Amino acid sequence: MNETTITAQPDTPFIDVVREFDATPAQVYRAWTDPDLIPQWMGPHGFTMELIEYDATTGGRYRYVHRDADGEYGFRGVFHTVVANKRIVQTFQYDGRPNDVSLESLTFEDLGGRTRVRTRSVFPSVESRDGAIASGMENGLRDSMARLEKVLTSQ
Template sequence: MSDLEVIAEPGRQDIVVRRSFDAPRDVVFKAMTDPQYLAQWWGMKESELHIDRFEPRPGGTWRVVEKAADGGEYAFHGVFHDVTAPEGFTQTFEFEGQPGHVLLETHSLESEGDRTRYTSYSVFQSVEDRDGMVESGMETGLTESMDALEALLRTMT
């Protein structure tokens, strides 16, 4: 059973996500920063992820396109600001369908014995941007992605 926790307090510009994974921190970090693994867990179940570029290093850029079962395409991109293996990374995130609404995400990984505690802290430019993300149904996609990541990690350890 997943212990996914999504915290979006009213009136704030941030979202905090927490989840534990039954895998060592270095393996979780690899699954999150290696494009061959990212394509296997990121996005909705019925979609396919195409990775245009993914350069997890300070100043490196990334762009992915999620191809939905209904034929729709949803592109996202950003810049890595910090990558420290296996502790985590910081990046910007922008949905190309709503340009100009950039958020900053910090992904932290903490060892808990043979398990890893993942925490994501996302800061939006405004409360309205944050509320728009929450109202978009992001929690459904997040849940599916995190569950797919857990399944992938079982094959990597």
């Protein structure tokens, strides 16, 4: 089973995530950018997702809302660079912390039929990064990656 590695070095504003998938870069990229597939895997277990906008092209935008019994949680951002099967650079903003916009860079590394996804999130400060970690984002991220693995297996 593939594990999601999440690294947040002390006193830095970065979060690095690495996960390998038993799928080609084209398959993983499609799951990451197809509005029909996004709600099937993005978000923690037990949450529903409403995808309001998702235009995964350079200059495109996204907005979605996760809901559970305790409430709703909105997220938004802009795609700054989208290179099919290779790289995505986007902003990420949680509506509950509107001043803590992070910049995320994702790469899809071809491992010969498998793919290694690397994500680096850069926050405006260490405090902002620590706030994201304290929010429970690690659990949501791990759940999302496990759900993505299942979506890729079913394709």
